[in-house]
Amino acid sequence: MKFKTIEWRGDRVRILDQRRLPQEVRYLDCRDAFSVAQAIRTMAIRGAPAIGVAAAMGIALAANKNPSIQPGPFHKNLEKVCHEMRQTRPTAVNLFWAVDRMERILNCVQADGVEKTKRKLEEEALRIFKEDIEINRKIGEHGKKLIKNGDGVLTHCNAGALATAGYGTALGVLYAAWAEGKRFHVYVDETRPMLQGVRLTAWELRQAKIPVTVLTDSTAGWLMKQGRIDLVMVGADRIARNGDTANKIGTYSLAVLASHHHIPFYVAAPASTLDLQLVSGEEIPIEERAEEEVSHIGGRRIAPKGIKIFNPAFDVTPYHFINGIITEKEIFRKPFEKVLEVVKVQ
Ligand code: MRU
Numbered sequence: 001m002k003f004k005t006i007e008w009r010g011d012r013v014r015i016l017d018q019r020r021l022p023q024e025v026r027y028l029d030c031r032d033a034f035s036v037a038q039a040i041r042t043m044a045i046r047g048a049p050a051i052g053v054a055a056a057m058g059i060a061l062a063a064n065k066n067p068s069i070q071p072g073p074f075h076k077n078l079e080k081v082c083h084e085m086r087q088t089r090p091t092a093v094n095l096f097w098a099v100d101r102m103e104r105i106l107n108c109v110q111a112d113g114v115e116k117t118k119r120k121l122e123e124e125a126l127r128i129f130k131e132d133i134e135i136n137r138k139i140g141e142h143g144k145k146l147i148k149n150g151d152g153v154l155t156h157c158n159a160g161a162l163a164t165a166g167y168g169t170a171l172g173v174l175y176a177a178w179a180e181g182k183r184f185h186v187y188v189d190e191t192r193p194m195l196q197g198v199r200l201t202a203w204e205l206r207q208a209k210i211p212v213t214v215l216t217d218s219t220a221g222w223l224m225k226q227g228r229i230d231l232v233m234v235g236a237d238r239i240a241r242n243g244d245t246a247n248k249i250g251t252y253s254l255a256v257l258a259s260h261h262h263i264p265f266y267v268a269a270p271a272s273t274l275d276l277q278l279v280s281g282e283e284i285p286i287e288e289r290a291e292e293e294v295s296h297i298g299g300r301r302i303a304p305k306g307i308k309i310f311n312p313a314f315d316v317t318p319y320h321f322i323n324g325i326i327t328e329k330e331i332f333r334k335p336f337e338k339v340l341e342v343v344k345v346q
């Protein structure tokens with residue numbers, strides 16, 4: 001990739017500010033955990049794996065800058081930072097998974113001492129980052145066999161290098177297929193209201209020189225009817241034990257449309273997106289975001305005042321609409337319940 005979504009710089013976390021793309025490639029230097037949390041909340045960085053990496057780096061940064069030499073106050077202060085990170089966004093489970101990993105190290109501070117804990121926290125954040133790229137590449141290797149020469153592939157939102165530590169999940173599959181010499185066309189929903197499809201996915205694919213056509217979200221069904229879509233490939237923010245999958249709002253509609261038109265629908269996600277404590281998608285918390293994301297475009301009001309706006313950031317696609325879940329281990333097929341348990345414990 002020609003760009004870095006997120007980077008550990010020792011005294012700061014450097015984040016590619018996705019709110020400004022594609023007009024401007026500008027990096028944000030977050031010098032404390034609060035600014036990392038703010039970057040996640042305001043979607044300067046977004047995408048399930050990427051916000052997990054950002055939270056982990058934010059905690060490592062807070063640890064390194066903490067002046068306490070006593071384990072007690074150090075632990076108390078870092079616990080607050082972990083809590084703050086958990087409050088940033090509710091749906092993507094990768095965030096909580098990454099904070100839990102950091103917290104396990106933090107909880108050994110009495111035995112390890114403050115200095116060693118700081119080192120271990122930094123190492124763990126960097127490990128989460130590196131592992132994510134390796135995992136994405138494995139997802140790509142497994143998923144690429146689903147893509148055929150000449151295919152029209154539809155994707156939604158952004159599940160690419162920008163949504164991860166690098167490479168991507170759904171787009172990682174496309175990058176891997178392209179690198180192998182397969183030639184296909186990618187259709188991208190613009191993804192209202194935050195426009196991750198037209199702004200971010202189209203930008204990424206353009207850089208990779210993969211042909212891309214952007215469509216409004218409501219065009220997808222018509223394109224399927226015309227026989228121009230052979231496969232739908234999306235990412236995920238949280239997958240319940242039965243395979244029900246939370247992803248960007250609009251994913252459910254695509255799955256229903258794909259099923260109606262007999263088009264295979266695949267989800268690409270790492271094991272860190274699995275939440276096996278949840279029996280089904282009904283238990284997945286869905287983030288509702290500010291009304292202004294819908295009522296305004298580019299800072300200008302487009303909706304009349306005095307109306308209600310409903311702006312859920314995600315929806316849940318029931319497992320029966322999903323043909324397969326592509327993970328770093330393999331492509332899992334229904335029934336998902338047993339196999340997802342296997343991938344999580346490995
Ligand atoms: O609100 P966002 O932009 O964070 O939502 C992102 C998505 O829904 C992605 O599809 C998902 O996180 C998978 S990213 C590999």
